[in-house]
Amino acid sequence: MHSIGVYIHIPFCVQKCVYCDFLSGPATRQRQQEYMQALLREIVWESKYYTQYVIKTIFIGGGTPSILEAEEIAEILNCLRAHYQMDAKAEITLEMNPGTVDRNKLLKLKNSGINRLSIGLQSADNAELQMLGRIHTYEDFLWAYHQAREVGFININIDLMSALPGQHMDSWIRTLNKAVALQPEHISAYSLIIEDGTPLYENRDAWDPVPDEEEDRQMYQQTKQILAEYGYYRYEISNYAKVGYECKHNCIYWQRGVWHTTDFVGFGLGASSTVGNWRWKNTESIKRYLLVFQKHNAKLYDSRLTDNSSVGQSVKEEVVRLLDVEQMEEFMFLGLRMMEGVSKQEFMASFAESMDKRYGAALQKWIQLGMMVQSGDIVKLTEQGIDVSNTILSSFV
Numbered sequence: 057m058h059s060i061g062v063y064i065h066i067p068f069c070v071q072k073c074v075y076c077d078f079l080s081g082p083a084t085r086q087r088q089q090e091y092m093q094a095l096l097r098e099i100v101w102e103s104k105y106y107t108q109y110v111i112k113t114i115f116i117g118g119g120t121p122s123i124l125e126a127e128e129i130a131e132i133l134n135c136l137r138a139h140y141q142m143d144a145k146a147e148i149t150l151e152m153n154p155g156t157v158d159r160n161k162l163l164k165l166k167n168s169g170i171n172r173l174s175i176g177l178q179s180a181d182n183a184e185l186q187m188l189g190r191i192h193t194y195e196d197f198l199w200a201y202h203q204a205r206e207v208g209f210i211n212i213n214i215d216l217m218s219a220l221p222g223q224h225m226d227s228w229i230r231t232l233n234k235a236v237a238l239q240p241e242h243i244s245a246y247s248l249i250i251e252d253g254t255p256l257y258e259n260r261d262a263w264d265p266v267p268d269e270e271e272d273r274q275m276y277q278q279t280k281q282i283l284a285e286y287g288y289y290r291y292e293i294s295n296y297a298k299v300g301y302e303c304k305h306n307c308i309y310w311q312r313g314v315w316h317t318t319d320f321v322g323f324g325l326g327a328s329s330t331v332g333n334w335r336w337k338n339t340e341s342i343k344r345y346l347l348v349f350q351k352h353n354a355k356l357y358d359s360r361l362t363d364n365s366s367v368g369q370s371v372k373e374e375v376v377r378l379l380d381v382e383q384m385e386e387f388m389f390l391g392l393r394m395m396e397g398v399s400k401q402e403f404m405a406s407f408a409e410s411m412d413k414r415y416g417a418a419l420q421k422w423i424q425l426g427m428m429v430q431s432g433d434i435v436k437l438t439e440q441g442i443d444v445s446n447t448i449l450s451s452f453v
């Protein structure tokens with residue numbers, strides 16, 4: 057029996073944050089309801105392909121999934137339970153924004169089976185939150201966090217973001233200290249990336265400058281140090297957890313399904329899937345997505361990978377068969393994000409080719425420069441290597 061990790065995309069938000077380039081945005085309640093119906097149909101329709109699979113993790117992300125009614129989230133989970141086999145201990149994460157929940161909703165979410173909450177805080181400074189276009193204050197977050205604890209959530213992640221326009225080290229340290237004081241089980245801390253096409257990018261001259269590379273690196277070092285003091289270990293470049301509370305869904309992704317024992321299936325607008333050697337991505341056009349699933353028109357929809365004639369009419373786009381070399385690249389650039397590194401034996405078992413034969417020159421170079429280290433059959437980034445991880449990881453692609 058194979059395993060799958062399921063990702064569900066909810067593309068709605070109360071308003072668009074200025075830095076956000078995710079597939080998300082505001083929508084009417086009617087549009088949300090139409091989307092829900094389409095999503096449930098997609099989940100049911102696809103189930104026939106996964107009769108031999110058991111769901112190990114579910115991640116409901118977005119967008120802001122907590123914008124939906126708790127009953128709608130429960131409906132998604134019930135639909136999955138009714139049409140798929142699900143591990144009784146499956147990790148089920150919901151991304152949640154303060155300002156979209158009340159105590160009753162949190163209680164219903166808990167009762168629906170959500171067992172992990174990922175709360176988007178980003179900053180504990182209200183001026184920074186306002187600048188980012190977030191819909192909540194730090195106090196809103198605190199209230200939601202405590203309510204979540206009170207209704208019984210025992211596995212909570214807090215998302216933080218550093219290197220914001222005008223941000224200095226003291227402000228970032230205050231945010232970190234406030235987050236650790238709450239003792240969540242997991243903290244994600246990413247540096248802001250100003251993406252082309254976002255309001256932040258378009259009006260970049262009007263904003264305060266972002267911290268330079270050196271300040272960004274110092275913020276990263278502070279993050280690691282403060283979180284370590286409070287019992288969080290860094291298991292991935294930007295993710296920290298108390299032992300046993302690593303995000304299983306993401307770990308499976310970074311380790312590429314722990315090498316072929318777990319596949320990834322995405323449902324909803326723009327969601328990506330990787331099953332065996334196949335990869336595809338759902339359309340990003342909500343009109344198309346709703347058209348196909350509102351009518352539930354099998355002829356329009358079912359492009360299953362062998363039927364090339366209907367691929368263009370499906371919600372499934374960019375359907376590709378992954379070459380071995382592409383899978384090797386993913387093994388390296390995703391696996392090396394994990395602090396535990398990648399195993400040469402596992403590489404050999406997956407591809408019947410040695411890692412040294414394929415990447416010997418790059419490995420040697422980074423090891424000699426002190427950016428990577430080998431211990432037994434494991435190779436991983438050093439502290440120095442983590443500072444320039446983007447350069448190192450891209451050298452394997």
Ligand code: SF4
Nearest residue numbers: 069072073076080119
């Ligand atoms: S809440 Fe998240 S998904 Fe929505 S606009 Fe803000 S950053 Fe983007």
